[in-house]
Amino acid sequence: MKIENVKAVITGAGSGLGEGTARYLKNKGAELLLIDLNADGLKKVADDINCKYVVGDVSNEEEMKNAINDFNEINCLVNCAGIAVGAKVVSSRGMHDLGLFEKVLKVNLIGSFNMLRLCADKMQANEPDKEGEKGVVINTASVAAYDGQVGQAAYSASKGGIVGMTLPIARELASNGIRVNTIAPGLFATAMLAGMSDEVQKSLIATTVFPKRLGTPLEYAMLVESIVTNVLLNGETIRLDGSVRLAPR
Numbered sequence: 001m002k003i004e005n006v007k008a009v010i011t012g013a014g015s016g017l018g019e020g021t022a023r024y025l026k027n028k029g030a031e032l033l034l035i036d037l038n039a040d041g042l043k044k045v046a047d048d049i050n051c052k053y054v055v056g057d058v059s060n061e062e063e064m065k066n067a068i069n070d071f072n073e074i075n076c077l078v079n080c081a082g083i084a085v086g087a088k089v090v091s092s093r094g095m096h097d098l099g100l101f102e103k104v105l106k107v108n109l110i111g112s113f114n115m116l117r118l119c120a121d122k123m124q125a126n127e128p129d130k131e132g133e134k135g136v137v138i139n140t141a142s143v144a145a146y147d148g149q150v151g152q153a154a155y156s157a158s159k160g161g162i163v164g165m166t167l168p169i170a171r172e173l174a175s176n177g178i179r180v181n182t183i184a185p186g187l188f189a190t191a192m193l194a195g196m197s198d199e200v201q202k203s204l205i206a207t208t209v210f211p212k213r214l215g216t217p218l219e220y221a222m223l224v225e226s227i228v229t230n231v232l233l234n235g236e237t238i239r240l241d242g243s244v245r246l247a248p249r
């Protein structure tokens, strides 16, 4: 798919990787609908780059159905909305809260799937291009899907679910001309990571092989562009991580 023909829904667009992707794709001529739960962040980005936006929760069926219905001819979805929490299964502070586990699964995994099904339903009505392509979906997992640390039970489970659904959905949607891929980022300089102490950030960077620094939203957006424009990429999860392998803690 040519980047200037992209009509993309980007979730989590009010901050970090979603924001970086929105700015990058808009600059390349794409038409965008930006979605985020954080009204202030989202409005600032949308006003800045002059895009449509909807404030809402990706895991909410009705809200997202309404958001998508107002946007014509979607041919790309970039799922970036997500939350990270740290909690041990059992500790001196008690057991892992079950509601917290459910919430992480709901936002990260069910939210991604909700957006995927709503957008795929619209994409299948598109006119195919000369490759037969009607749309492309890009999910965001994490390297924590593979090497999650102590305290990441919920987060890793949610991201592992995204990795797990990538191939079966790509196989299913192939007959609709829709590709599905997932990016598994390592450590990126966004609000999500800024929540960790300098000490934790330094120790995480130390485990990165090369380059020894955090990734940038621009580098994430460049991979989104590669996936969009390279029709042979399908059913794959791509680690974008400077070869980091997270230590147990």
Ligand SMILES: NC(=O)c1ccc[n+]([C@@H]2O[C@H](COP(=O)([O-])OP(=O)(O)OC[C@H]3O[C@@H](n4cnc5c(N)ncnc54)[C@H](O)[C@@H]3O)[C@@H](O)[C@H]2O)c1
Pocket (backbone or CB within 6 Å): 011, 012, 013, 014, 015, 016, 017, 018, 035, 036, 037, 038, 041, 056, 057, 058, 059, 080, 081, 082, 083, 084, 107, 111, 140, 141, 142, 143, 184, 185, 186, 187, 188, 189, 190, 191, 192, 193
């Ligand atoms: N930053 C990293 O190092 C890193 C590493 C691996 C994976 N990721 C993943 O990348 C994605 C983007 O994260 P980021 O680093 O840009 O974080 P971020 O916190 O900067 O951005 C996440 C955005 O998602 C939005 N959001 C949260 N819950 C939502 C909901 N229910 N509905 C709609 N929007 C919601 C937030 O308001 C926020 O604007 C996440 O899925 C995250 O798990 C990030």
